[in-house]
Amino acid sequence: MKEQEIRQKESEINWNRKINSPLLKERFPQVESICISLTREYSGAYAYSDIQEFTFTKSDKSYFKIDCLNPECIYSDLDFEEEIINAVNQRTQKTEGRKICHGWQDFERLNQYKCQSRVDFELVIHFVKS
Numbered sequence: 001m002k003e004q005e006i007r008q009k010e011s012e013i014n015w016n017r018k019i020n021s022p023l024l025k026e027r028f029p030q031v032e033s034i035c036i037s038l039t040r041e042y043s044g045a046y047a048y049s050d051i052q053e054f055t056f057t058k059s060d061k062s063y064f065k066i067d068c069l070n071p072e073c074i075y076s077d078l079d080f081e082e083e084i085i086n087a088v089n090q091r092t093q094k095t096e097g098r099k100i101c102h103g104w105q106d107f108e109r110l111n112q113y114k115c116q117s118r119v120d121f122e123l124v125i126h127f128v129k130s
């Protein structure tokens with residue numbers, strides 16, 4: 001497959017997953033909102049880093065995949081779904097950790113070099129007061 005086809009297919013898969021995700025209030029009725037703060041870092045030819053924050057409220061889709069900082073990354077897997085499910089099930093308000101992207105560094109290095117961009121995250125869940 002050509003690079004453009006691969007990227008197009010990947011973004012279609014992600015888009016379909018997003019539109020087919022239930023709303024936050026349907027999936028996690030006990031949750032008021034979810035906030036994810038990120039520091040993303042990537043060292044390729046140059047080193048990049050940035051800080052991002054996402055807030056999900058009841059009417060948002062329960063889709064928690066984020067973009068990799070490496071713009072050339074292929075098949076990035078930076079998704080917070082598992083951490084969020086665990087935190088909600090255990091009623092944990094705050095979770096911190098680091099994720100490494102398991103995508104490929106770029107199209108030329110497909111199946112050879114992993115992207116390995118880093119994401120330090122803080123996940124805060126606000127539960128509905130009972």
Ligand SMILES: [Zn+2]
Pocket residue numbers: 068069070073074076077101102103104115116117
């Ligand atoms: Zn990546």
